[in-house]
Amino acid sequence: MDPAAKKKALRLLSYGLCVATSRDDTGLAAGTINWISQSSFTPPLVMVAIKADSGLHRAVAASRIFAVHIVGKSQKELAAAFFRGAQPAANTLNGYAVETGLTGAPLLLAPPAWFECRVVNEVRGGDHTIFVGEVVDAGVRSEEEALTLRDTGFAYGG
Amino acid sequence: MDPAAKKKALRLLSYGLCVATSRDDTGLAAGTINWISQSSFTPPLVMVAIKADSGLHRAVAASRIFAVHIVGKSQKELAAAFFRGAQPAANTLNGYAVETGLTGAPLLLAPPAWFECRVVNEVRGGDHTIFVGEVVDAGVRSEEEALTLRDTGFAYGG
Numbered sequence: 282m283d284p285a286a287k288k289k290a291l292r293l294l295s296y297g298l299c300v301a302t303s304r305d306d307t308g309l310a311a312g313t314i315n316w317i318s319q320s321s322f323t324p325p326l327v328m329v330a331i332k333a334d335s336g337l338h339r340a341v342a343a344s345r346i347f348a349v350h351i352v353g354k355s356q357k358e359l360a361a362a363f364f365r366g367a368q369p370a371a372n373t374l375n376g377y378a379v380e381t382g383l384t385g386a387p388l389l390l391a392p393p394a395w396f397e398c399r400v401v402n403e404v405r406g407g408d409h410t411i412f413v414g415e416v417v418d419a420g421v422r423s424e425e426e427a428l429t430l431r432d433t434g435f436a437y438g439g
Numbered sequence: 440m441d442p443a444a445k446k447k448a449l450r451l452l453s454y455g456l457c458v459a460t461s462r463d464d465t466g467l468a469a470g471t472i473n474w475i476s477q478s479s480f481t482p483p484l485v486m487v488a489i490k491a492d493s494g495l496h497r498a499v500a501a502s503r504i505f506a507v508h509i510v511g512k513s514q515k516e517l518a519a520a521f522f523r524g525a526q527p528a529a530n531t532l533n534g535y536a537v538e539t540g541l542t543g544a545p546l547l548l549a550p551p552a553w554f555e556c557r558v559v560n561e562v563r564g565g566d567h568t569i570f571v572g573e574v575v576d577a578g579v580r581s582e583e584e585a586l587t588l589r590d591t592g593f594a595y596g597g
Contacts, residue, residue: 282574282575282576282577283577283578286552286577286578286579287483287554287574287577289552289577289579290509290552290553290554290577290578290579291477291483291485291554291574291577293455293509293551293552293584293585294455294457294475294476294477294485294509294585295453295454295455295585295587295588296453296476297451297452297453299452315476316476316477316478316486317452317476318452318454318473318474318475318476318486318488319449319452319474319488319596319597320474320486320488320562320565320567320569321488321564321565321566321567322565322566322567322597323565323566324565325445325449326564326565326567327449327452328474328476328478328486328488328562328569330476330477330478330479330486351448351451351452393451394444394447394448394451395448396445396448396449401564402562402564404478404486404560404562404569404571406479406484406559406560406571407478407479407480407481407482407484408479408480408481409478409479409480411478411486411562411569411571413562413564413569416440416445416449417440418440419440419441419444419445419447419448419449420441420444420448421444421447421448426451427451427452427453429453429587430453438477439477439480
């Protein structure tokens with residue numbers, strides 16, 4: 282296999298930008314992700330690949346819950362703010378206001394939409410773990426469109 | 440959970456359009472998909488959710504191989520041609536020229552890029568199965584950008 286062709290072909294997969302959050306005994310966890318897709322209508326499932334050596338991974342693996350926020354077209358700085366995990370303070374996460382969701386995951390108030398999941402399956406192997414989550418709650422806060430990875434000029438894949 | 444909010448939030452996930460192909464004892468299989476993402480850099484893995492009651496699913500489940508083609512910005516009609524599975528003829532699939540890849544999967548010549556996978560894991564449950572594939576070959580045929588689901592006005596999710 283030609284590594285350059287592999288990299289180029291995989292980078293042609295299209296992605297949006299999301300911020301995922303969770304919580305375990307040590308506190309809140311969060312991270313910007315783009316390796317996510319729905320994987321079933323009934324029940325509503327999503328599959329998300331989370332970096333194995335991250336605080337977000339540790340929290341999701343322990344708590345079996347997570348929330349996903351759609352980053353809006355105008356919110357590139359929100360996505361960038363979560364590149365390096367979670368910095369919690371009183372009622373904020375990385376400077377952004379949060380409330381607590383049904384599952385206990387922190388929900389950011391700024392993104393246009395979010396959903397919360399309970400992990401129903403996981404696949405280890407590789408440098409990320411695939412968590413399959415059943416969507417148990419969701420909300421829409423504004424009509425803003427989603428930011429795509431291509432919009433930002435960022436790359437994660439290949 | 441509010442079903443309308445769930446639908447709207449899930450539809451804000453961003454997708455590209457791909458054509459997946461495979462082959463089993465009964466012949467070639469194919470379908471347009473958008474529920475796909477990379478899931479590891481090392482080894483290079485992708486996760487793809489394929490409709491459980493489809494010919495493509497039957498072929499991938501049996502043969503453990505599949506190919507994924509990135510649909511180009513100008514190739515909406517190519518994506519639409521594979522909505523209803525595979526119609527093979529001599530050296531063509533749904534009217535598009537093919538060659539045979541490393542894994543035995545048919546490779547379409549028209550799309551800007553493709554990669555071939557061997558299934559290393561699967562997760563059943565829900566109306567789609569998640570197949571985790573290790574990328575074993577890849578190629579780039581043109582410099583065309585990828586078509587997104589949003590570009591087409593199609594929806595698959597929610």
